[in-house]
Amino acid sequence: MHPRALLLAFSLLIPWHLATAAEHGGHADAAIKSFGYCSQCHSLHPGVNMTGPSLAGIFGRQAGTLKRFDRYSPALVNSSVIWTEASLDAWLADPTRFIAQTYMQIRGVGDAQARADLIALLRLAGPDGPTGVAAKAREMVRSDLKDEPPERLVRGISVCGDTYRVITADGLTHPFWENNLQFKTDESPNGPRPGSPVIQATGMLGDRAAVVFSRSEELTSVIKRNCLTQGETGK
Numbered sequence: 001m002h003p004r005a006l007l008l009a010f011s012l013l014i015p016w017h018l019a020t021a022a023e024h025g026g027h028a029d030a031a032i033k034s035f036g037y038c039s040q041c042h043s044l045h046p047g048v049n050m051t052g053p054s055l056a057g058i059f060g061r062q063a064g065t066l067k068r069f070d071r072y073s074p075a076l077v078n079s080s081v082i083w084t085e086a087s088l089d090a091w092l093a094d095p096t097r098f099i100a101q102t103y104m105q106i107r108g109v110g111d112a113q114a115r116a117d118l119i120a121l122l123r124l125a126g127p128d129g130p131t132g133v134a135a136k137a138r139e140m141v142r143s144d145l146k147d148e149p150p151e152r153l154v155r156g157i158s159v160c161g162d163t164y165r166v167i168t169a170d171g172l173t174h175p176f177w178e179n180n181l182q183f184k185t186d187e188s189p190n191g192p193r194p195g196s197p198v199i200q201a202t203g204m205l206g207d208r209a210a211v212v213f214s215r216s217e218e219l220t221s222v223i224k225r226n227c228l229t230q231g232e233t234g235k
């Protein structure tokens with residue numbers, strides 16, 4: 001989506017903080033982008049835990065208390081922190097400085113405005129059901145893998161020696177050194193369509209990527225050992 005369209009959609013859907021942020025220089029799409037980083041480990045869907053716990057309803061919750069998440073660090077559980085604007089701001093700026101020995105060992109979000117936008121987004125992702133603004137914000141940030149553009153849809157993968165070649169629906173072939181290509185599955189309702197795995201860039205230099213399959217069985221049907229390099233037109 002064009003950034004302007006995204007901004008427009010966003011300011012229509014979301015009332016105060018982010019709409020205001022959008023008016024003041026387009027921070028709304030920046031917040032979604034920043035959450036892209038968080039979304040490697042967190043969803044905004046109630047009950048959907050990943051590496052980290054679901055952040056639905058995080059605002060006002062005590063740290064480390066989501067019942068269905070089994071992987072909290074003792075440090076977070078024993079911290080007695082309540083998640084407010086101030087505590088989230090300190091946490092996001094530098095998690096291990098805020099709670100030493102947390103399992104969330106990421107580089108913090110250095111930019112204060114980016115943190116404020118992220119916190120506004122977390123506030124909107126309340127614990128309520130699948131209607132209303134919070135639901136829309138959730139859908140916007142955790143995008144579905146079903147309507148990806150052709151350059152992200154995988155049509156086949158061959159492997160020869162230490163090289164994987166990923167053929168996408170736009171007809172291009174993308175070679176990867178075997179250590180730089182990851183394979184994942186997403187069986188959730190947001191996962192790819194069966195038979196249409198999706199490739200996602202994971203590194204800054206464009207040399208790393210992950211292919212997400214709708215289920216593990218597809219790994220063997222899509223990846224073929226084949227040393228005939230056909231039509232290598234991609235990068």
Ligand code: HEC
Nearest residue numbers: 037038041051052053063064065072073076102103104106
């Ligand atoms: C590499 C994975 C990873 C990334 C990226 C990540 N987190 Fe986390 N997050 C975790 C883990 C793991 C925990 C649990 C930490 C613990 O138990 O010490 C956690 C915990 C949290 C908590 C506390 C949850 C609770 O129930 O108390 C919040 C809030 C949070 N993360 C927000 C964020 C935000 C916002 C971002 C993006 C800026 C982010 N995280 C990026 C892995 C991650």
